[in-house]
Amino acid sequence: MGIIVNKNTRAIVQGxxxxxxxxxxxxxxxxxxxxxxGTSPGKGGIRINxxxxxxxxxxxxxxxxxxxxxxxxxxxxxxxxxxxxxxNGIKIVVIITEHIPIRDxxxxxxxxxxxxxxxxxxxxxxxxTPGECKLGIMPSHIFQQGGVGMVSRSGTLTYEVAASLTRSxxxxxxxxxxxxxxxxxxxxxxxxxxxxxxxxxxxxxxIGEIGGNLEELAARYxxxxxxxxxxxxxxxxxxxxxxxxMGHAGAIVIGGAGTAENKINALxxxxxxxxxxxxxxxxxxxxxxxx
Amino acid sequence: xxxxxxxxxxxxxxxxxxxxxxxPQGGLATSAAQAxxxxxxxxxxxxxxxxxxxxxxxxxxxILFTNNVEETERAASKLLSMHxxxxxxxxxxxxxxxxxxxxxxxxxxxxxxxxxYVAVASAVGGVEIEETAKKTPEKVMKVSVKPELGxxxxxxxxxxxxxxxxxxxxxxxxxxxxxxxxxxxxYDAELVEMNPLVETNDGKFMAADARMIIDDNALxxxxxxxxxxxEGESELTPQELEAMKNDLAYVKLDxxxxxxxxxxxxxxxxxxxxxxxxxxxxxxxxxxxxAPSEKIALSLKIVLxxxxxxxxxxxxxxxxxxxxEVAKGILEAKEKAGVAKPMxxxxxxxxxxxGKRMLTDAGIHVLESMDEAAQRVIEITRGGN
Numbered sequence: 312m313g314i315i316v317n318k319n320t321r322a323i324v325q326g327x328x329x330x331x332x333x334x335x336x337x338x339x340x341x342x343x344x345x346x347x348x349g350t351s352p353g354k355g356g357i358r359i360n361x362x363x364x365x366x367x368x369x370x371x372x373x374x375x376x377x378x379x380x381x382x383x384x385x386x387x388x389x390x391x392x393x394x395x396x397x398x399n400g401i402k403i404v405v406i407i408t409e410h411i412p413i414r415d416x417x418x419x420x421x422x423x424x425x426x427x428x429x430x431x432x433x434x435x436x437x438x439x440t441p442g443e444c445k446l447g448i449m450p451s452h453i454f455q456q457g458g459v460g461m462v463s464r465s466g467t468l469t470y471e472v473a474a475s476l477t478r479s480x481x482x483x484x485x486x487x488x489x490x491x492x493x494x495x496x497x498x499x500x501x502x503x504x505x506x507x508x509x510x511x512x513x514x515x516x517x518i519g520e521i522g523g524n525l526e527e528l529a530a531r532y533x534x535x536x537x538x539x540x541x542x543x544x545x546x547x548x549x550x551x552x553x554x555x556x557m558g559h560a561g562a563i564v565i566g567g568a569g570t571a572e573n574k575i576n577a578l579x580x581x582x583x584x585x586x587x588x589x590x591x592x593x594x595x596x597x598x599x600x601x602x
Numbered sequence: 603x604x605x606x607x608x609x610x611x612x613x614x615x616x617x618x619x620x621x622x623x624x625x626p627q628g629g630l631a632t633s634a635a636q637a638x639x640x641x642x643x644x645x646x647x648x649x650x651x652x653x654x655x656x657x658x659x660x661x662x663x664x665i666l667f668t669n670n671v672e673e674t675e676r677a678a679s680k681l682l683s684m685h686x687x688x689x690x691x692x693x694x695x696x697x698x699x700x701x702x703x704x705x706x707x708x709x710x711x712x713x714x715x716x717x718x719y720v721a722v723a724s725a726v727g728g729v730e731i732e733e734t735a736k737k738t739p740e741k742v743m744k745v746s747v748k749p750e751l752g753x754x755x756x757x758x759x760x761x762x763x764x765x766x767x768x769x770x771x772x773x774x775x776x777x778x779x780x781x782x783x784x785x786x787x788x789y790d791a792e793l794v795e796m797n798p799l800v801e802t803n804d805g806k807f808m809a810a811d812a813r814m815i816i817d818d819n820a821l822x823x824x825x826x827x828x829x830x831x832x833e834g835e836s837e838l839t840p841q842e843l844e845a846m847k848n849d850l851a852y853v854k855l856d857x858x859x860x861x862x863x864x865x866x867x868x869x870x871x872x873x874x875x876x877x878x879x880x881x882x883x884x885x886x887x888x889x890x891x892x893a894p895s896e897k898i899a900l901s902l903k904i905v906l907x908x909x910x911x912x913x914x915x916x917x918x919x920x921x922x923x924x925x926x927e928v929a930k931g932i933l934e935a936k937e938k939a940g941v942a943k944p945m946x947x948x949x950x951x952x953x954x955x956x957g958k959r960m961l962t963d964a965g966i967h968v969l970e971s972m973d974e975a976a977q978r979v980i981e982i983t984r985g986g987n
Contacts, residue, residue, distance in 0.1 A: 331892075331922070387822055412820035413712050414790050420717045421749035436921065448891075450921045450951055465867020466891070467919045470951070471972065474919075491866060493714050520867050523714040547870035550877040551886075552855060559731050560709035560722045560795050564744065566736075588875045590973045 312511040313440035313485035314460070314502070315403060315429060316379065320444045323368065323377040323401075324349040325384055325392045331407070332383035333359055335448050339381075342445040347375025368399045379403035381437065381446050389433065390415035397428045405446050406432035409492070416494035423496060430496025435488040436466040447488065449473075457482015458513035459596065460506035460540075462499060464489050464520050468547055471589050472518060479593040484512040493522075499529035507540060514541045514596060517583070521548030524568035530577035541599040545586045546574045607816040607831050610653045612695045614812040617789065618796070621781045624808045628697025637678030640696045641671045647699045650677040652684065652691040660729065662686045667699060700810060701803035706765065707731045707742075708779055709795030710753075710786040719747040721757070721783065725765040727798040753783040771805075778807055789827070790820030841904050848900055850889060857882025859983055860905040860943075862898075863917040864889050872917045875972060881980035884911050892922040898931025903939055913944050915979040917972060920951025929957035933964055944982050948975035 322339075326332045327349025337360050340346055346362050348371035355366035365371040368380070380401045384392040389408040396404045404423075411433045423430045431438055437447015441454040449466075453474040459481050463469040466488060473486055487502055489495050499517060506512045519526040526546065533542060549571040568574075575585050584599055586592045609617075615625045626649070629640035641648055652664035659665065664686050666677040674696060684691045707727030713720040724742045726734050735742040743761060747753045758776035767775055778799070786794040796809040821828040845852035851866065855873075859881050863869035866888050873883040885908065889901050905914065918928050928949060935941055948969045949957050958968045969975040 386819065410819040412790055412823070413792060413817045414787065414820065417712065417718055418749050425750075448922055463867075465865060467863075467865030467921060468867030468871050470919050470921055471868060471871065474950075493712060494717055518867070520870060525715065528715060545871070547867045547874060550873040550883065551870060552853075559707070559797060560711035560720075560793055564711060564713050564720055564722065588878050588973065589871050590875075590971070 312509055313443065314487070314505040314509050314512075315431070315485065316438050316440050316444040316446050318443040320379050320403070320446065321345045321347045321375060321377045322379045322381055322446055323347060323371045323375060324362070325368065325380055325382045325396065327351055327359055327362065327364060327383070328354050329383055331448070335383070336360055336362060338451070339445055342451045344444050344446060347377050348372075368395045368401070372399050372401065377401065379405070379446060381405040381407060383407050386410040386412070390419045393419055393430065394422065397423060397426050402427070403429045404431070404496075405435065405437050406430065406490070406496075407435060407437060407448060408432070409434035411492065413494055416492060420494060420496055431487065432490040432492075432495060434492045435490035435495070436469060438485065438487045440485045441483055449486070449488075453477055454486060455482040457484065458511060459483045460502070460509065460512040460515045461486040461518070462489060462502035462506070462515065463487070463518035464491055464525070465518055465547065466491070468589060469518055472516065472545065472592050475590060475593045476516070476596070479597060481593055481596055484509060498525050500532045503529060503532060503538065503542075507538065512540065514543065514599060516592060516596065517542055517544040517578075519544065519546045519574055521546070521551055521571050521574070522569055524566075526574040527568045527577045530581040530583065533581040533583065541596075542583045543586065543592055543595045543599055544578050544583050545589055545592055546571050546578070549575075607818050607821070607827060608655045609814040609816065610655065610693075611651065611811060611813070612653055612693075614794070614814040615809065617785055617814065618782070618809050618812055621785050623778050623781050623785075623796075624806060625812070626697040626700050626808060626810065628695055630693055630695055631678060632682070632693045634675045634678040634682065637694060637696055638671050638675045641668075641674040644696065644698050646670050648674050649697050649699045650674055650681060651695045651697070652681045652686060653693040653695055654686045654689050654691055656687045656689055659686060664691070700800055700808055702798075702800050702810070703803050704801040705798035706801065707795070707797050708782060708799050709793065709797065710747075710783055710791070711793045711795075713746070716746050718749055719753075719786070721745040721747060721753055721761065721779065723761045723765065723779070731797060747783070752787075753780060755780060775807055785814075789814070790817045790823060791815060792817045841907055845887070845904055848897065850887060850897065850901055850904070852904055853886040854908065855883050855885050856910075857884045858910050858912045859979055860884050860908065860911040860914040861917070862887045862889060862901050862905055862914070864891065864893065864919065864923045868917065868919055872915065872972065872976070875976045876915065876980065879977050879980050881976070881983060884908055889923070892924075893927065893931075895927045895931035895934055898928050899935035899938070902932065902935035902941060906939070906941060906943060911943060913946065913979050913983045914941075915975065916945060916947045916949075917975065918949050918951070920949075920954065923951070924953045925949050925951055925957030926953040926960065929960040932966070933960065936964070946975050946979040946982065948972055
C-alpha cells in the first residue's frame, strides 16, 4: 500500500534524454519502478535503457499504458510538459524541475485542480513507496518498507531523516517530497489526509521549513479533524535571520506565520511532537509509537 | 532560497507610467548638478527621494521636500552623501510634490496557501498599513484572483466602491487597479504595490510610491531586468552576488563557523544544529544538487572570504551530489587557495567510500553523523580562541 504510487504505477519520463532524465531513469528501473516510456520532442523512435522514446506524451501513453509521469524538462518548458501530461489524461505528475516561475506554477495548479490531477512538486525529490515504486531522484538505499508516512518540503533533509529512521528500524510506508517552491501541487494537508486513509501508515513524520504558512495550516487541520495517527515534526530554520521582506502585501497575506517559532508553536499546540534537530526524530517517533 | 529582484522606486514608477498609471512628473539624478537640471524642468515644490532598496527610507531621512531649484541642489548633495542602513545612496529621484487629500493602498502578491495571486487594498494606506491590517483587519480587503479569470473589472470596481468612492471615480480607480495587475503579470512580479496610492487635492489618483519585486526564476522572460540585476546595484554583498552568478545560494550571517551543504533544508538544519550545541554559524551556503568539484571549490572560496571565520563545516548528503566530486573540490580549493582553516567534513551518500578515501589520504578527517560533526566543529572553534 502506501499512498499515490505503488507496484501498479506505470510511469513515463518526460525529458528522458537529458543528463538527469536518463541517469535517474536508470536508477528508477534498477529500483523496480515500471518506467514504460519516455518522451523527448524530436527524438522519438530510439530506446534508452530499453525504454522506448516518443516525441509526444500522446504516443507514449498509448504505447506504455502509462498512469503517471515524472518530469525532468528545463524550467522554461516544464509547466508546458505538465500540461501535456494532464491533457493526455495522466493523473499523477511528479515535477522534479526547479526554478519554475511562480506565474507558470499558479496557472498549472489551477488547471490541475480542475482536472483532478495530483501534482507533486515542482522542485521535489519525488515520491517513493519503499519496495514498490520510486518516482523520483532520492537515493533508494536509505529507505525501508514500514509504517511511517513521511512528508517534507525539503530534499536532502528528508534523506537525512529517512536514513536515521531506517537505521532505527522504523521503515516507511511512503515518503513524499512536496517540493521546495512557494507554489506546489500537494501540500501537508493533502498528505495527512491520504496517510490517515492508508492502512499501512501507523505514524506520520512532517518535515517543514521557514516561509509560508503550510505548516500552520497543517497544525490546524490536525486539531480540526482530531487526527488519529501520531505525528512527529521537524522544522528547519530556527537559526535563520528574519527573511527578506516581501513588501506590505506579503506581510498582510501571511500575518504572523512563516517563522520557525510560529510553526513549532502551532504544531506543539496541535499535539505534534517537534524534534529539536533532525537526529531526534527517530527517537521521538519510537517513543510516540510505544505510548 | 530565492534571490528576488527588487526594483528601485524610479524603475517601478517608470513601468507603472508606461502602463498608463498616473505618477508624479519626475527625473533621476546621480549628482547635485544633474538634480538642478531635473528640477528646472519640473514645477515646484519638489520631493527629493533617495533611491535605495532597503525599507524604512522615509524614517531614515531619505526623503526631503524642497521649494525651489537651489534647495533641491542642497538636498541632492545631502542625500547623495548619505548611507541608509549601511547602503550608500547612489541616485535620487526628484519629482513634483503632490497635494495629498487621502492615502490609499493597493498591491498584488502571490498567495501560497491559495495558490493564486491576491489583490490587497485599503482606503487607509501609508506607512502604517501593516499595523492597520493587524489591528483593524476589516479595513484591509483581500481579493483572490482566480488564475483562469485574472483580476476582472467587476472585481476592481467592487474594491473601489468598498473604498468609499462613487460615480465616475469608481471606474477611474478600478482601471488603475487593473493596470497594476497587468504590470504585475507582464513582469512576473512576486509583489507590486502602490503605497500610498494618493487621492490629490484636485481629485486625481496618483501612485506616489511604488515597489516591485520580480520572481528571479522568470528572469529568462525579462533579459533587461536580468542584466540590471547582475550589473547594477542591489542589496547583495559582493560574495552574495558572486554566489548568485554561479547559482549558489549564499547568505551571510554573523558567526564564526563557515557552513557549506547541499539542499536548502539540510543547510538550514545544519545551522540549527550548530546553534543547538552553542555554536554560531557564519553563513548559509547551499551548493544545490549535483554540484561538480569546481562549484565546491568556489563555495569554499566564497565562504572563506569572510575574515571572521575560524572553522569550516561541510555537510554533504549525496543524492544527485556525488561525494567523490565534493572531495575533489575540497582538495582543489585546499591546493589552489591554500585553505589553512580547520575543516570538519561530514560526507555520506552516493560514492561515499571513494570520497572518504580521497580526503583521508590527504589527511582530512571525515565524520558520518551530523550531530557528531556539529559538536566537533564547535569544539575546534572554541579551542582556537
